[in-house]
Amino acid sequence: MEISSALHHAECDSLRTPRYLELVISILILVGMLISYLPQHYRIISRGTAQGISPYFVLLGTTSATSGFANILTVAQSREAMQCCQELDHFQCAAGLLGVAQLGMQWACFALILVLFLIFFRYRDANVPFDELDGESPKWQTAVGVGLVCVIHGLVVVILTGVFTIALPDHLTAWANFLGIMAAALAAVQYFPQIWTTYRLKHVGSLSIPMMCMQTPGGFLIAASLYARLGPEGWSTWAIYLLTALMQGCVLFLGVYYEVQARREEGSFSSRGISGFHGSSHDAATPQRPSAPRTYSEGWERGLPGPFTGHPERYAETEEDLEDIREREERAIARENQPLLRPGGIGNPRKTYQSTESG
Numbered sequence: 001m002e003i004s005s006a007l008h009h010a011e012c013d014s015l016r017t018p019r020y021l022e023l024v025i026s027i028l029i030l031v032g033m034l035i036s037y038l039p040q041h042y043r044i045i046s047r048g049t050a051q052g053i054s055p056y057f058v059l060l061g062t063t064s065a066t067s068g069f070a071n072i073l074t075v076a077q078s079r080e081a082m083q084c085c086q087e088l089d090h091f092q093c094a095a096g097l098l099g100v101a102q103l104g105m106q107w108a109c110f111a112l113i114l115v116l117f118l119i120f121f122r123y124r125d126a127n128v129p130f131d132e133l134d135g136e137s138p139k140w141q142t143a144v145g146v147g148l149v150c151v152i153h154g155l156v157v158v159i160l161t162g163v164f165t166i167a168l169p170d171h172l173t174a175w176a177n178f179l180g181i182m183a184a185a186l187a188a189v190q191y192f193p194q195i196w197t198t199y200r201l202k203h204v205g206s207l208s209i210p211m212m213c214m215q216t217p218g219g220f221l222i223a224a225s226l227y228a229r230l231g232p233e234g235w236s237t238w239a240i241y242l243l244t245a246l247m248q249g250c251v252l253f254l255g256v257y258y259e260v261q262a263r264r265e266e267g268s269f270s271s272r273g274i275s276g277f278h279g280s281s282h283d284a285a286t287p288q289r290p291s292a293p294r295t296y297s298e299g300w301e302r303g304l305p306g307p308f309t310g311h312p313e314r315y316a317e318t319e320e321d322l323e324d325i326r327e328r329e330e331r332a333i334a335r336e337n338q339p340l341l342r343p344g345g346i347g348n349p350r351k352t353y354q355s356t357e358s359g
């Protein structure tokens with residue numbers, strides 16, 4: 001008992017004198033984590049669709065974040081820090097719980113991605129051109145299933161954590177390690193569906209490249225920060241971020257590769273367009289008959305426009321063509337029997353109207 005009390009006081013004493021470099025790095029990581037997720041949230045909302053984001057990536061990411069958050073709440077170091085908060089001031093307590101805040105922030109940000117996915121999983125209300133929406137949108141059954149599994153998983157984790165904390169405290173560390181292993185396993189496979197989706201679409205869709213550019217190196221930094229705070233004994237916590245950073249780096253590589261490839265194709269197309277423009281400048285000096293895209297009408301095979309065309313002389317290459325256009329207009333007028341469409345007046349052309357003066 002005395003040994004346990006001495007260890008407790010030693011832990012609390014270490015929190016009374018926080019290492020300020022580690023504290024600054026932890027705060028920067030916390031703020032950076034929030035900032036890194038904002039481009040992803042904005043991209044989904046601005047595009048009006050979650051196209052390009054795998055539903056299974058969202059499922060695995062949310063459950064992994066839930067397990068990771070529960071893990072750091074239940075590891076021995078975090079429990080000691082929370083107990084020491086009764087003896088520490090607010091600043092010292094907050095400094096000691098920054099690791100918990102980091103994983104809590106990640107869980108909240110990824111949970112928001114889940115919410116946005118459930119709102120924008122359909123493509124029909126997207127704010128992007130239709131030709132950019134490759135493939136089919138996930139079925140509503142898939143979206144609802146992802147949401148239900150995430151909610152059920154979260155409830156099970158909360159209930160079992162409460163059971164171990166209250167009824168089985170001696171096994172709480174084992175439960176924390178299990179949560180860490182589960183979070184790491186989910187994080188390890190989380191990016192495989194997204195890698196496949198990005199590879200199949202050949203573009204990132206609504207997945208944010210700026211988010212991944214910030215989070216990939218940030219993941220290694222968070223892993224190092226947690227390792228410094230928890231030590232080798234906290235492997236089940238910092239290993240999550242190490243694996244996530246490695247897998248996210250693969251998605252980032254694919255996304256950047258396809259983006260650069262698309263830019264090169266656009267540049268090549270523009271160059272060909274400019275070359276074609278200069279090459280045809282001589283031909284452009286010669287007056288050309290304008291094209292008249294339309295449905296079939298009389299004279300279509302000769303390149304003549306439909307009736308009632310403004311400036312028919314622009315389309316007629318000969319006097320015969322111009323006369324033919326005018327004759328077709330006269331025949332169309334003679335056939336017209338709709339009051340609002342017949343040129344020259346309103347009313348049924350086959351009915352005689354007599355005006356009456358009211359006395």
